[in-house]
Amino acid sequence: MAKVAMTVNGKAVSGEVEGRTLLVQFLREGLGLTGTHVGCDTSQCGACVVHIDGAAVKACAVFALDAEGASVRTIEGMANADGSLSAIQQAFQDHHALQCGFCTPGMVMSAAALLAENPKPTEREVREYLEGNLCRCTGYHNIVKAIMAASGQEVAIAAE
Amino acid sequence: MPKDSGIGASIKRREDVRFLTGRGRYTDDINLRGQAHVAFLRSNVAHGRLRGVDTAAAAAMPGVVRIFTGEDFAAVGGLPCGWQVTGRDGQVMKEPKHPVLAHGKVRHVGDPIAAVVAETYEQARDAAEAIAVDIESLPAVVDMAAALAPGSALVHDDLGTNLCYDWGFIEDSKAAVAAAIAAAHHVTTLDLVNNRLIPNAMEPRVAVGDYNSASGESTLYTTSQNPHVIRLLMGAFVLGIPEHKLRVVAPDVGGGFGSKIFHYAEEALCTFAARALNRPVKWTAQRSESFVTDAHGRDHVTRIELALDRDGHFLAIRTSTLANMGAYLSTFAPSVPTYLHGTLMAGNYKTPHIYVNVKAVFTNTVPVDAYRGAGRPEATFQLERVIDKAAREMGIDPVEIRRRNFVDAFPYQTPVAVAYDTGNYHATMDKLVTIADLAGFEKRRAASAAKGLLRGLGLNCYIEACGIAPSHLVGQLGARAGLYESATVRVNATGGIVVMTGSHSHGQGHETTFAQVIADMIGIPEAQVEIVHGDTANAPMGMGTYGSRSLAVGGSAMVRAANKIISKARKIAAHLMEAAEGDIELKDGKFRVAGTDKSVDWGAVCLAAYVPHNYPLAELEPGLEETAFYDPANFTFPAGAYACEVEVDPETGRVTIDRFAAADDFGNIVNPMVVDGQVHGGIGQGIGQALLERAVYDANGQLLSGTYMDYAMPRADDLPSYVVDHSCATPCTHNPLGVKGCGEAGAIGSPPAVVNAVIDALHRGGHAHVTHIDMPLSPARVWAAMQG
Numbered sequence: 001m002a003k004v005a006m007t008v009n010g011k012a013v014s015g016e017v018e019g020r021t022l023l024v025q026f027l028r029e030g031l032g033l034t035g036t037h038v039g040c041d042t043s044q045c046g047a048c049v050v051h052i053d054g055a056a057v058k059a060c061a062v063f064a065l066d067a068e069g070a071s072v073r074t075i076e077g078m079a080n081a082d083g084s085l086s087a088i089q090q091a092f093q094d095h096h097a098l099q100c101g102f103c104t105p106g107m108v109m110s111a112a113a114l115l116a117e118n119p120k121p122t123e124r125e126v127r128e129y130l131e132g133n134l135c136r137c138t139g140y141h142n143i144v145k146a147i148m149a150a151s152g153q154e155v156a157i158a159a160e
Numbered sequence: 161m162p163k164d165s166g167i168g169a170s171i172k173r174r175e176d177v178r179f180l181t182g183r184g185r186y187t188d189d190i191n192l193r194g195q196a197h198v199a200f201l202r203s204n205v206a207h208g209r210l211r212g213v214d215t216a217a218a219a220a221m222p223g224v225v226r227i228f229t230g231e232d233f234a235a236v237g238g239l240p241c242g243w244q245v246t247g248r249d250g251q252v253m254k255e256p257k258h259p260v261l262a263h264g265k266v267r268h269v270g271d272p273i274a275a276v277v278a279e280t281y282e283q284a285r286d287a288a289e290a291i292a293v294d295i296e297s298l299p300a301v302v303d304m305a306a307a308l309a310p311g312s313a314l315v316h317d318d319l320g321t322n323l324c325y326d327w328g329f330i331e332d333s334k335a336a337v338a339a340a341i342a343a344a345h346h347v348t349t350l351d352l353v354n355n356r357l358i359p360n361a362m363e364p365r366v367a368v369g370d371y372n373s374a375s376g377e378s379t380l381y382t383t384s385q386n387p388h389v390i391r392l393l394m395g396a397f398v399l400g401i402p403e404h405k406l407r408v409v410a411p412d413v414g415g416g417f418g419s420k421i422f423h424y425a426e427e428a429l430c431t432f433a434a435r436a437l438n439r440p441v442k443w444t445a446q447r448s449e450s451f452v453t454d455a456h457g458r459d460h461v462t463r464i465e466l467a468l469d470r471d472g473h474f475l476a477i478r479t480s481t482l483a484n485m486g487a488y489l490s491t492f493a494p495s496v497p498t499y500l501h502g503t504l505m506a507g508n509y510k511t512p513h514i515y516v517n518v519k520a521v522f523t524n525t526v527p528v529d530a531y532r533g534a535g536r537p538e539a540t541f542q543l544e545r546v547i548d549k550a551a552r553e554m555g556i557d558p559v560e561i562r563r564r565n566f567v568d569a570f571p572y573q574t575p576v577a578v579a580y581d582t583g584n585y586h587a588t589m590d591k592l593v594t595i596a597d598l599a600g601f602e603k604r605r606a607a608s609a610a611k612g613l614l615r616g617l618g619l620n621c622y623i624e625a626c627g628i629a630p631s632h633l634v635g636q637l638g639a640r641a642g643l644y645e646s647a648t649v650r651v652n653a654t655g656g657i658v659v660m661t662g663s664h665s666h667g668q669g670h671e672t673t674f675a676q677v678i679a680d681m682i683g684i685p686e687a688q689v690e691i692v693h694g695d696t697a698n699a700p701m702g703m704g705t706y707g708s709r710s711l712a713v714g715g716s717a718m719v720r721a722a723n724k725i726i727s728k729a730r731k732i733a734a735h736l737m738e739a740a741e742g743d744i745e746l747k748d749g750k751f752r753v754a755g756t757d758k759s760v761d762w763g764a765v766c767l768a769a770y771v772p773h774n775y776p777l778a779e780l781e782p783g784l785e786e787t788a789f790y791d792p793a794n795f796t797f798p799a800g801a802y803a804c805e806v807e808v809d810p811e812t813g814r815v816t817i818d819r820f821a822a823a824d825d826f827g828n829i830v831n832p833m834v835v836d837g838q839v840h841g842g843i844g845q846g847i848g849q850a851l852l853e854r855a856v857y858d859a860n861g862q863l864l865s866g867t868y869m870d871y872a873m874p875r876a877d878d879l880p881s882y883v884v885d886h887s888c889a890t891p892c893t894h895n896p897l898g899v900k901g902c903g904e905a906g907a908i909g910s911p912p913a914v915v916n917a918v919i920d921a922l923h924r925g926g927h928a929h930v931t932h933i934d935m936p937l938s939p940a941r942v943w944a945a946m947q948g
Contacts, residue, residue, distance in 0.1 A: 033182065034185075034189035035184070037414070039362045039414075040447035040867070042868055085181070092176065094172060099841060100363065100667030101176070102363040102414025103414075104179050105179075127876040136360055137841045138841050138844070139841045139842075139874075139879055140879050142836075142837055142840060
């Protein structure tokens with residue numbers, strides 16, 4: 001076991017982990033931040049996407065020890081300071097971009113990273129950026145729509 | 161103007177707030193004090209004799225609490241099957257025992273051999289790898305036709321056959337169908353495969369068992385679409401725990417699509433182990449475990465024949481299908497290729513003679529059971545594909561041939577047992593022609609051609625039987641359960657309402673939409689209504705959510721209970737206002753005496769029920785809580801018409817979906833936004849089946865598509881945006897809300913549209929020899945077909 005310390009959602013945290021402990025395990029089991037989900041074991045589904053120093057990363061593909069000293073942001077840290085939904089979260093609700101909610105945290109984290117990099121993406125760019133996030137419920141239509149809306153663009157997407 | 165509250169309003173979902181902020185509570189988020197963890201040792205061969213399981217070394221490893229093997233479960237029941245099909249010869253289906261842990265033989269890759277309970281999951285997994293298993297490998301039974309050939313290895317030795325049942329529907333119509341086909345002007349025949357799929361809800365399955373030694377009560381937290389059903393199946397048939405000593409909780413569940421209906425071995429193991437060890441026991445599936453343990457879907461091999469007269473009127477349909485059951489009978493597996501498939505073979509059409517034969521086959525593969533649509537996609541696919549092929553052979557427009565055969569008078573008794581109560585198939589087709597802009601196709605085709613791409617247009621209709629199901633009917637057909645639903649409506653003293661429903665929401669949005677219904681009935685804000693589900697300690701009984709039944713059956717139970725509430729509240733209001741009960745009207749949350757300005761608020765009536773100072777105690781009990789059960793009088797029959805436009809790259813065979821439109825008739829709609837979302841998701845899965853997904857076993861029974869790197873899940877850039885419309889509504893005639901159900905439509909209606917579009921593109925591109933390509937229409941398959 002080794003000690004690890006990092007900042008999560010603005011708070012300094014630390015814990016004892018094994019070398020093989022994944023960041024997502026540390027977040028869920030060590031810190032009780034269960035909003036970050038595990039949907040696969042091959043780093044394909046994207047349910048565990050978090051931000052590490054501002055970059056979208058699959059938390060199942062990072063050892064907890066490798067996040068030593070990093071600033072990590074999870075879905076629990078995405079709402080506005082007053083607790084209200086952030087623009088992206090609100091757009092997801094407004095456009096019914098989630099159903100079962102399991103992929104949602106990863107989707108929101110990816111969407112936030114996309115809009116930080118590319119504030120006015122095209123529909124195609126949104127779809128390509130979401131390649132690493134699987135959703136089985138929505139057929140992606142409303143997720144794409146929500147991200148377009150959160151970017152301040154017309155929500156009328158192709159074929160509508 | 162769109163409504164902003166009540167039935168018909170696109171109200172934003174209240175459940176979204178917790179899901180969007182990481183505060184959902186899924187089963188894997190539950191950790192109980194003192195819990196141990198389970199890892200399973202699973203068979204890595206498809207078929208073999210278990211000669212020995214040596215756990216000694218593993219048991220001595222750090223943290224190991226107990227190792228369970230098949231021997232520990234020899235005295236308890238197997239996982240039960242909920243439906244008994246009777247075959248053509250009057251013989252009931254073969255029903256082998258499905259042990260919790262393998263005993264004697266292993267029968268598919270993933271079959272659990274041992275369960276290690278340890279202090280941590282890592283310790284359990286390390287120890288599981290240290291168990292020495294001696295398996296004598298046997299030839300794997302994988303191909304269904306080979307499984308039925310003489311001399312095949314047997315999945316279950318004691319059955320003497322791999323045939324589960326040979327079912328004819330309706331057997332008495334067989335001769336008439338044969339005669340109609342023999343005498344027909346034209347017969348179109350099509351051989352096709354309905355590809356095996358893996359449901360892949362994004363949340364892997366989880367089970368947490370708990371035991372209270374003081375009370376003798378067991379609790380199971382599980383990823384289920386129907387916790388009451390699990391309580392009944394596991395309690396009564398496997399572990400022998402009476403229902404009052406067993407609580408099953410299915411909290412937030414991350415998608416199901418059918419795969420979380422069924423009772424699984426891991427649920428029984430965790431409940432059993434928790435009691436044996438007197439501590440909580442948790443198992444969370446790795447995704448690679450999900451691939452080899454969650455029930456798969458579809459997997460039919462079919463020949464269909466369609467007989468037509470000179471004018472393209474359908475005269476008869478005859479189908480012959482091999483349906484894969486996998487290694488054991490999953491909970492509802494036998495019903496899927498029979499009563500959820502054969503009964504739908506009439507589609508939207510007046511075909512006087514229909515005969516369906518299904519042979520269900522055991523193989524050394526994961527059990528196959530209901531997956532979104534369950535039998536109805538298989539029926540729709542073969543029917544709508546053979547109609548397209550017939551239209552092409554006879555030179556009739558694909559829209560026109562369908563219109564010529566539409567059922568256009570209701571109720572309509574099909575020759576395959578079910579009777580459609582209502583519908584308007586011409587209307588949905590008219591709507592489709594508009595929203596898909598079929599008139600603009602030729603211009604778009606020319607534009608594609610200018611880019612060197614082959615554009616094709618495919619369309620189809622579908623019908624499904626939802627609102628499952630009238631208990632007396634399914635009982636005659638072999639169901640071992642009733643398929644009603646229940647609800648309790650509890651009104652609190654201050655007027656707030658809690659509805660406890662047996663329906664389960666795992667993405668469908670019931671917490672919002674069911675509240676809309678109740679709020680609308682009483683005329684109070686939705687915020688005053690809370691929907692509680694997913695816990696056998698709350699709802700009186702629940703057959704659960706599948707078969708697009710929640711609103712049509714669960715919603716009807718809720719409406720019935722609410723009507724009892726309103727009826728009692730009206731009596732109280734009459735007493736309070738000293739008026740006759742018959743003169744009391746409820747509107748906008750107020751009870752009024754008709755024709756006067758006298759009224760009393762909903763809240764005042766509720767308060768009177770709980771503070772009965774001025775109350776008709778001689779005639780009426782205090783309190784305001786009612787329970788109702790609703791057993792549907794018939795299935796509901798959502799129907800629609802779908803259109804897909806594809807571009808095929810003739811150089812590579814790559815198919816891109818450019819446009820997709822769906823015109824559905826779901827009857828009345830409670831929340832249009834939610835309904836749109838259900839259709840989008842269904843279409844996404846249907847396109848996945850048509851273009852991408854396929855569970856592939858090799859000849860040794862190894863699942864080759866066992867991770868997301870091998871099984872092609874649809875991703876955002878594989879799918880188009882969709883145009884959906886549900887304005888052609890013919891309300892269901894036999895449930896109180898006039899609703900039909902919308903959850904499965906997209907997955908049923910979309911695969912044939914995609915395949916029809918690709919075949920159309922190839923024909924227009926000069927590849928007229930291509931009459932069919934089996935799904936998924938991968939670039940390799942399409943390219944190979946073009947090469948002839």
